[in-house]
Amino acid sequence: MSTQDDKAKEVSADGAAGPIILFFILGLAASLVLGWVIFPKLLYSQKKQPIDFNHVLHVEAVDEGCESCHFFREDGSFSGVPKLAQCVECHGDVQGENPNEIKFVNDYVANGREVPWLVYARQPDCVFFSHAAHVKKAEMECSTCHEHIGESEHSRVYEENRITGYSRDIWGKNISGLKSNTWDRMKMDDCAECHATKEIKTDVETLPWPLNWAPLPYEKQTGNQASIKTVKEACFVCHK
Amino acid sequence: MKVGRRSFLSFIIGGAAGTAITPLPWKLMDDASIWSQNWPWTPVPPDGEYSYVNSVCTLCPGGCGISVRKVDDRVVKIEGMKGYPVNAGGICVLGLSGHQLLYSPTRVKSPLKRVGKRGEGKWEKISWDEAISEVAKKLSEIRSKGESHSVGSIVNADSGTIPNLFKRFLTAYGSPNFMTMPSMQDSYKMTLQLMQGVNAQAGFDAENADFILSFGSGIIDGWGSPVRMFKANSTWKANGKKVVQIEPRLSNTAAKSDKWIPIKPGTEAALALGLANVIITNSQHSQKISQSSGFESFKKLVQNEYSTDKVSQITGIDSASIVSLAKTFASASKPLAICGRGQGSTPGSLNEFMAVHALNALVGNINEQGGVWAVPEVDYIKWPEVNLDETATNGVQKERVDGAGSEYPHAKSLLNRLAEVVNSGDGSLEALFVTGANPLYSMPDSKAMKKAFDSIPFVVSFSSYMDETASNSDLILPNHVCLERYEDVPTTAGLQKNIIGLTRPVVKPQFSTKNVGDTIMLIAKALGGSIAEAFPWDSYEACLKETLGAKWDVLVENGFWSDSNSKTVSGEFNFYPKAMESLSNFSPVSLEGSTASYPLVLIPYDSIRLANGYIGDPPFVIKAVEDTVLNGKAACVEVNPKTGKELGLTEGRYASLHTPRGKAKVKVHLYEGIMPGIIALPRGLGHTAYDKYLAGKGCNFNELIGPAEDPVSGLDAAWGIRARLTKV
Numbered sequence: 001m002s003t004q005d006d007k008a009k010e011v012s013a014d015g016a017a018g019p020i021i022l023f024f025i026l027g028l029a030a031s032l033v034l035g036w037v038i039f040p041k042l043l044y045s046q047k048k049q050p051i052d053f054n055h056v057l058h059v060e061a062v063d064e065g066c067e068s069c070h071f072f073r074e075d076g077s078f079s080g081v082p083k084l085a086q087c088v089e090c091h092g093d094v095q096g097e098n099p100n101e102i103k104f105v106n107d108y109v110a111n112g113r114e115v116p117w118l119v120y121a122r123q124p125d126c127v128f129f130s131h132a133a134h135v136k137k138a139e140m141e142c143s144t145c146h147e148h149i150g151e152s153e154h155s156r157v158y159e160e161n162r163i164t165g166y167s168r169d170i171w172g173k174n175i176s177g178l179k180s181n182t183w184d185r186m187k188m189d190d191c192a193e194c195h196a197t198k199e200i201k202t203d204v205e206t207l208p209w210p211l212n213w214a215p216l217p218y219e220k221q222t223g224n225q226a227s228i229k230t231v232k233e234a235c236f237v238c239h240k
Numbered sequence: 241m242k243v244g245r246r247s248f249l250s251f252i253i254g255g256a257a258g259t260a261i262t263p264l265p266w267k268l269m270d271d272a273s274i275w276s277q278n279w280p281w282t283p284v285p286p287d288g289e290y291s292y293v294n295s296v297c298t299l300c301p302g303g304c305g306i307s308v309r310k311v312d313d314r315v316v317k318i319e320g321m322k323g324y325p326v327n328a329g330g331i332c333v334l335g336l337s338g339h340q341l342l343y344s345p346t347r348v349k350s351p352l353k354r355v356g357k358r359g360e361g362k363w364e365k366i367s368w369d370e371a372i373s374e375v376a377k378k379l380s381e382i383r384s385k386g387e388s389h390s391v392g393s394i395v396n397a398d399s400g401t402i403p404n405l406f407k408r409f410l411t412a413y414g415s416p417n418f419m420t421m422p423s424m425q426d427s428y429k430m431t432l433q434l435m436q437g438v439n440a441q442a443g444f445d446a447e448n449a450d451f452i453l454s455f456g457s458g459i460i461d462g463w464g465s466p467v468r469m470f471k472a473n474s475t476w477k478a479n480g481k482k483v484v485q486i487e488p489r490l491s492n493t494a495a496k497s498d499k500w501i502p503i504k505p506g507t508e509a510a511l512a513l514g515l516a517n518v519i520i521t522n523s524q525h526s527q528k529i530s531q532s533s534g535f536e537s538f539k540k541l542v543q544n545e546y547s548t549d550k551v552s553q554i555t556g557i558d559s560a561s562i563v564s565l566a567k568t569f570a571s572a573s574k575p576l577a578i579c580g581r582g583q584g585s586t587p588g589s590l591n592e593f594m595a596v597h598a599l600n601a602l603v604g605n606i607n608e609q610g611g612v613w614a615v616p617e618v619d620y621i622k623w624p625e626v627n628l629d630e631t632a633t634n635g636v637q638k639e640r641v642d643g644a645g646s647e648y649p650h651a652k653s654l655l656n657r658l659a660e661v662v663n664s665g666d667g668s669l670e671a672l673f674v675t676g677a678n679p680l681y682s683m684p685d686s687k688a689m690k691k692a693f694d695s696i697p698f699v700v701s702f703s704s705y706m707d708e709t710a711s712n713s714d715l716i717l718p719n720h721v722c723l724e725r726y727e728d729v730p731t732t733a734g735l736q737k738n739i740i741g742l743t744r745p746v747v748k749p750q751f752s753t754k755n756v757g758d759t760i761m762l763i764a765k766a767l768g769g770s771i772a773e774a775f776p777w778d779s780y781e782a783c784l785k786e787t788l789g790a791k792w793d794v795l796v797e798n799g800f801w802s803d804s805n806s807k808t809v810s811g812e813f814n815f816y817p818k819a820m821e822s823l824s825n826f827s828p829v830s831l832e833g834s835t836a837s838y839p840l841v842l843i844p845y846d847s848i849r850l851a852n853g854y855i856g857d858p859p860f861v862i863k864a865v866e867d868t869v870l871n872g873k874a875a876c877v878e879v880n881p882k883t884g885k886e887l888g889l890t891e892g893r894y895a896s897l898h899t900p901r902g903k904a905k906v907k908v909h910l911y912e913g914i915m916p917g918i919i920a921l922p923r924g925l926g927h928t929a930y931d932k933y934l935a936g937k938g939c940n941f942n943e944l945i946g947p948a949e950d951p952v953s954g955l956d957a958a959w960g961i962r963a964r965l966t967k968v
């Protein structure tokens with residue numbers, strides 16, 4: 001009896017190996033498609049900007065590049081996305097035939113209504129970020145974080161994370177979280193990446209131990225790596 | 241092909257394996273965590289009307305202006321007050337945690353009377369009327385026995401209306417025993433008195449100095465008015481001014497200085513005189529000052545006794561460094577030398593202060609821009625003379641229990657002597673008031689202090705918190721905390737200008753507490769007679785308004801009053817007061833303990849993250865203490881790796897630390913920033929009282945050290961103690 005059973009098992013095992021591998025591969029493939037293709041589509045809702053904005057056109061028309069519209073206020077704070085009042089300086093009336101401009105003037109300028117721009121780079125409420133410190137003091141380019149947005153002719157679709165409500169730009173376009181440019185992601189790690197490599201110079205001179213003590217000079221390390229993060233009021237510099 | 245159970249399972253396994261190599265689980269995890277932070281039921285403090293109230297912080301002697309942000313009647317944030325002449329918008333970690341003290345579980349919520357044994361922690365809540373009459377009854381009894389001089393008080397400072405109300409109370413009652421918590425200000429005051437013949441505070445025009453020579457002063461570790469010094473240090477850095485730090489340990493200040501010169505501890509005075517010698521020999525001293533009295537004797541002293549080679553031997557600093565330091569110091573256009581170790585919470589050796597002051601005088605910076613100024617106290621408390629009855633007249637003429645004014649004629653208060661005097665039976669007190677101070681924690685040899693307290697039959701604490709002293713008292717009459725009360729804050733911590741700040745109620749009192757000014761007046765009134773008459777005001781607020789007169793409106797409007805023209809007083813400079821004669825044969829303040837049983841030397845160090853005065857660290861601040869200072873529940877003792885090797889001690893292991901005064905279990909932190917043979921322990925840990933965030937963490941340095949009386953001032957000059965460190 002037992003021998004027969006064993007044989008039967010062997011047979012069936014042999015016979016089932018094919019489908020098992022096949023189903024494994026099927027499962028694998030299905031999940032890969034789900035994780036890499038369907039999941040991102042489900043996770044983010046797609047929103048269109050109220051007006052399709054052409055940066056190229058505007059950069060050509062102004063004198064001071066980005067800072068013409070995205071400027072620093074007198075107190076050093078950053079103006080961010082322009083308010084209607086600024087736009088009105090030029091767009092009091094319709095100037096051309098661009099349907100976007102006509103819509104802008106008729107819907108917003110005429111009614112004195114602010115444009116509800118969707119801000120791609122908006123950070124959560126708890127984050128305190130100073131543009132002045134980065135742009136003025138550290139002399140960073142806008143594009144380091146905001147890519148070459150000045151070269152865009154159309155506003156891209158704004159994608160909102162359905163779970164967190166944050167813009168997709170924070171996690172980055174690449175769902176795997178990998179990036180190839182500095183502006184691809186805006187999570188804390190990305191801030192830290194730069195902060196960890198920037199060096200703060202420490203120049204403490206020391207003398208050797210006093211004569212009658214065993215001499216053991218203490219050299220303070222120069223180039224304290226993590227210091228930008230912790231040098232001032234630690235966490236509260238960036239986190240409110 | 242049959243789709244069986246196995247195929248299904250393998251599909252699932254394949255799916256699971258696949259999922260793991262897609263971003264799905266990882267991304268979901270990240271999103272879920274963000275989502276969970278935004279749950280509607282996650283506690284978010286209620287919103288309300290935002291407002292700011294300006295006040296002055298009293299958590300340390302710094303006297304910073306603060307802007308307190310409120311949401312409705314709740315304090316949510318404390319910031320430095322912009323434009324305040326002390327801190328100009330800055331704040332320290334203790335100040336910004338002040339609201340945790342306001343809402344702290346360790347607050348005394350109503351008057352308490354001890355019912356168990358002292359220190360047992362058994363209390364009975366009583367009403368304010370009962371509390372006042374209890375104190376009055378006791379004091380009447382003592383007075384009627386003609387023992388009024390045996391009542392004393394320990395107060396945080398001696399300027400401002402609150403300390404003066406206590407002083408007035410004791411005078412009217414008939415006792416000379418008004419004692420204050422000691423600090424380096426006492427030594428500075430005495431130095432100014434002896435060398436300049438003036439009664440003034442030392443103020444430092446730090447911001448305008450361009451070469452700062454610090455004899456162990458923790459410029460960024462809480463010395464002087466801490467935030468102001470932080471700012472001054474940043475200004476020096478930004479403008480390329482130089483800071484040279486002389487101390488045996490690589491403190492934060494030393495690490496941020498331009499040059500750190502390790503010195504054999506206790507020999508700072510010799511270095512100062514050695515530098516003076518080089519300056520005089522090279523004729524780099526101010527010619528005007530060399531006309532001063534005593535200059536020739538001083539010159540003789542430094543030339544005969546403090547030659548560079550000798551000083552090099554005493555201090556352990558090589559001769560070339562001494563000479564070059566003296567030259568650079570004297571050739572700077574605005575050199576400034578400062579002293580007072582760490583935060584300056586111990587007075588230190590008078591010789592050291594005089595030597596450093598002489599150095600300043602040599603480079604001609606006394607009362608000059610960027611130098612040391614003799615700043616007279618603002619003279620705004622002008623109360624009518626107290627009418628003393630017979631008991632009071634007799635009482636105030638008695639000798640003080642601490643020997644200040646008699647044994648030590650220059651001293652005003654010598655709290656460091658109290659424990660010894662009381663414990664040895666040379667003096668006694670029948671009753672003691674303590675306000676704004678926690679002597680059972682912060683005086684050296686705190687165990688002896690506790691023993692002395694145990695022999696005082698009636699101890700009244702006015703503390704807002706259940707601190708070590710309050711928990712060992714008989715009666716607690718809790719004061720409002722600084723965010724709830726009015727108080728004038730004349731800032732004295734090394735400022736070169738006269739500033740009075742106004743602490744004012746930011747929120748209404750949270751508990752049944754009273755401003756200590758009101759409490760002391762109520763006690764006086766309950767005692768009646770000439771004592772009650774000495775306090776003609778209806779309330780403390782009325783007293784404060786009347787005292788400040790025209791300044792009151794300015795204070796309410798701006799939050800501070802400052803003297804428009806800076807005042808200094810100058811007397812004739814004396815380079816060689818009699819007190820300096822002992823320097824003709826240099827011997828450092830001797831260390832307690834024998835070398836044989838205690839081969840190491842233990843020194844304390846201060847950190848801006850460790851409050852070690854009346855206030856202990858609130859939870860925010862204790863969290864900010866590094867684990868090389870406090871590791872788990874153990875304080876870390878800093879040991880040079882070489883010493884560690886000799887003793888067989890490795891990083892992070894427990895060791896037992898013994899000194900002639902006490903012992904503690906500590907953890908070893910091997911640190912190359914401490915000299916071999918010397919070990920260092922932080923001050924501010926080892927509380928037994930306060931809340932669970934603070935109590936039981938680390939050990940109290942003051943339990944390990946005893947006071948050392950300065951032969952001239954009588955103040956505590958101890959800077960360390962001999963110690964032994966063994967494996968456990």
Ligand code: SF4
Pocket residue numbers: 297298299300301302303304327331332333334335336465466467
């Ligand atoms: S330095 Fe002193 S006075 Fe100033 S904020 Fe800090 S604790 Fe308050």
